[in-house]
Amino acid sequence: MIYLDYQATTPLAPEAREAMLPWLGGPGSDGFGNPHSPHRMGRMAKAAVELAREQVAALLPAGGRVIFTGSACEAINLAMRGAPGSGPIAYSAIEHAAVRDTAQAMGDAYELPVDAAGLTDPGTPLPAGARLVAVMQVNNEIGTIQPNREWCRKAKENNALFLSDAVQALGKVAVDEADLIAVSAHKLYGPKGIGALWVRDGVELAPQITGGLQEGWRSGTLSPALCAGFGAAAKLVNEALDRDAEHVGTLWKHARTLFGGWELNGSAEARWHGNLNIRRDGLDVARLMSDCREVMFSAGSACASGSGRPSHVLKAIGLSDAEAKSSIRLGFGRYTTIAEIEQAAALINAAADAQ
Ligand code: PLP
Numbered sequence: 347m348i349y350l351d352y353q354a355t356t357p358l359a360p361e362a363r364e365a366m367l368p369w370l371g372g373p374g375s376d377g378f379g380n381p382h383s384p385h386r387m388g389r390m391a392k393a394a395v396e397l398a399r400e401q402v403a404a405l406l407p408a409g410g411r412v413i414f415t416g417s418a419c420e421a422i423n424l425a426m427r428g429a430p431g432s433g434p435i436a437y438s439a440i441e442h443a444a445v446r447d448t449a450q451a452m453g454d455a456y457e458l459p460v461d462a463a464g465l466t467d468p469g470t471p472l473p474a475g476a477r478l479v480a481v482m483q484v485n486n487e488i489g490t491i492q493p494n495r496e497w498c499r500k501a502k503e504n505n506a507l508f509l510s511d512a513v514q515a516l517g518k519v520a521v522d523e524a525d526l527i528a529v530s531a532h533k534l535y536g537p538k539g540i541g542a543l544w545v546r547d548g549v550e551l552a553p554q555i556t557g558g559l560q561e562g563w564r565s566g567t568l569s570p571a572l573c574a575g576f577g578a579a580a581k582l583v584n585e586a587l588d589r590d591a592e593h594v595g596t597l598w599k600h601a602r603t604l605f606g607g608w609e610l611n612g613s614a615e616a617r618w619h620g621n622l623n624i625r626r627d628g629l630d631v632a633r634l635m636s637d638c639r640e641v642m643f644s645a646g647s648a649c650a651s652g653s654g655r656p657s658h659v660l661k662a663i664g665l666s667d668a669e670a671k672s673s674i675r676l677g678f679g680r681y682t683t684i685a686e687i688e689q690a691a692a693l694i695n696a697a698a699d700a701q
Contacts, residue, residue, distance in 0.1 A: 348686045350643045352533075352620055352677035353486045353514060358575070359535035359680075365578035366537065369394055369571035381568050382560050391570040398577025402542055405516055405580050407523055410546045413561045414568055414576075418513045418530035419444045420555075421543035425509050425526040426452065428551035428563060431477035436506075438466045438481045438492070439662035444528075445480045445511055446658070464488045464612035464663045468496035476506045483515035483522060487659040487675060488612030489621025491515075494522035501525075507549065513541075517583030518591070518618050525549050531572070535680065536579030540572040590680050594620040597678050597687055604691035611660060611673055622676040625665075626698055629672035637697035641690045644675040 349357070369391065371378025379387030381395045395414070403412045415421040422444040426435065435449045436456045449455035456473040458481070460466050466481055479501040483494050494510050501508035510524035517534035521527060527544040531537055545551065545563075557565035583590065598619035602610075608624035631645040660670035674694075678687065 348641045348690045350641060350676045350678055350682070350686070350690055352679040352682070353489075353675065354644060354677070355532045355538065356535045356679055357681055358537060359579050359582055361582050362536050362575040362579040366571040366575040369569075369574050371571075377570070379570075381570050381573075382558070394570045394577075395568055395573045398573040398580075401577035401581045401584075402529070403544070405584055406521055406527060406529075406544045407546075410527075410544050411562075413543045413545060413564055414573060415541045415543055415561075415564055416539060416566070418511070418528045418541040420564075421528040421530075421541045422509070422511060423448055424543055424551060424554050424564060425528060425545075426478065426480070427554050429478050429507050429509075429526070430550060430552070431507075433475035433477035433506075434473040435478045435480065436472050436476045437479070440464060440466075440485050440487070440490075440659045441480060441482055442486055442511060442513070445482070445509070449480070460662050462664045463616070464490035464659070465616055466492050466497070468493055468500045472500065472504050472506065476501075476504055478507050478509060479504075480509040480511065482511035482513075484512070484519060484618050485612070485621075485659060486514045487621075487657055488623045488663070489514070489618040490612045491519060491616045491618060494524065498523045498525075514618065517580065517587065518620070531576035531579060534579050534583045537572050537575040540569065540576050542576070586680070591619075594618075594679060597682055597684065598622065600684055601676065601678070601687050601691065604687065605676075605695070607695075611665070612663065620677055620679050622678075623660075623673060624676070625669055625673035627669075627672060628701075629674075629698055630701055631672060631674055633701065634674065634694065634697050637700075638690075638693045641693055643690075643694075644677070645671075645673070 368377045379391040381391035434454045481497045498508040507525040509526040513530045516529045525546045530541040551563045553563045611623040656667045656670035
C-alpha cells in the first residue's frame with residue numbers, strides 16, 4: 347500500500363515509539379505509575395510527562411504553557427468554550443470542523459471569508475465586540491498558510507483573544523504568535539489520542555472537563571506513554587524541520603509534474619507543500635478511489651469524506667459543487683519516497699484517464 351494521506355494522520359516515528367515503550371508498563375515493570383501520584387513511581391511518570399511538555403513547548407512561542415489534552419478537538423473546545431468574555435466568535439471559512447462546529451454550536455458565530463487562493467485577509471473587518479478570533483495556521487484540506495501574525499495583531503487591537511489551530515502547522519512551518527494554540531501529536535509522527543493547548547501567560551480559561559484538574563484547566567489522568575511519544579516526536583521534528591521541508595519540497599515539485607493535467611486547488615506558494623489538492627473536470631472520485639485501492643488518499647478532507655457533502659473549504663474558495671466533488675487530496679511527508687509518488691501517479695492517472 348502507498349500512504350498519501352499525511353493530513354489525516356502520519357506514521358508513528360520509530361523514535362517516538364521507542365520513547366513510549368517504557369511507559370506502557372506491565373506488571374513488574376516500574377513504568378505504569380500514575381503521573382499524579384506522589385510516590386516514586388508516580389514521580390518518575392511525572393518526570394516523563396514534564397520532559398514531553400518541554401519538548402512540545404520548544405516548538406511553540408515563549409511566554410505560555412502547554413496543557414495536554416486527549417486531542418486537538420478537545421484543545422479547541424477548551425479554548426473556545428473556556429475563554430472568557432461574551433460577544434461574537436469570528437472564524438475563517440476554511441476552519442476545521444473542530445472550530446467551525448464549536449463556533450456554530452456556541453452561537454453568535456461570524457465567518458471570515460477567504461479568496462480564491464484559499465487565503466484570509468487580516469484587513470477583513472471583525473464583527474463589533476468580537477471576543478474570539480480563530481484562524482488556522484495551515485489548512486488541512488488545501489495546505490494554505492494563513493497570515494496569523496497579522497490576525498493576532500488585529501484581534502489584539504479589537505480586544506479579542508486569538509486562537510490558532512496549528513494542528514497542520516506544528517513541525518512544518520514556524521507557528522505564529524497567538525493567545526491560544528491547538529496542536530495534535532498524530533500529525534507530526536507522534537501517537538494518536540493526545541493533543542495540547544498552548545495558553546499565553548495571563549489568559550485564564552474555565553475548565554470544560556472537571557474531576558481533578560490534573561492539567562490545571564483539564565481533568566483526567568495523563569498517559570505518560572502518549573506524552574512521551576508526543577515529546578519525542580516534537581523533539582525529532584524540531585531537529586528535522588529543514589530536512590523534512592526540503593524533502594517535501596522535492597516530492598511536491600515531482601508530484602506537480604506527474605499530475606500536470608490536473609488543476610491545483612489553493613495557492614501554490616503560500617502553502618505547505620506536503621499537500622497536493624487537485625481536481626479534474628468530471629472526475630468520479632468515489633470510482634477513482636475504488637479503482638486505486640492500493641493508494642491511500644482522500645476525497646476532500648478525511649473528516650468530510652463519505653458524507654457526500656462537498657467540502658466547505660473547496661466551496662469557500664469558489665469551486666462549484668461539481669468541481670469540489672472532482673477533487674482529491676494527496677498528502678506526503680517524511681517517510682514518502684519519490685518511487686511511491688511515481689507509482690501512485692501512474693495508478694491514479696491511468697484510472698482517471700479510463701473514466
Ligand atoms: N484541526 C485540524 C486542522 C485538523 O487537521 C485536525 C485533524 O484532522 C484537527 C483539528 C483535529 O485533531 P485531532 O484528531 O487531534 O482531534
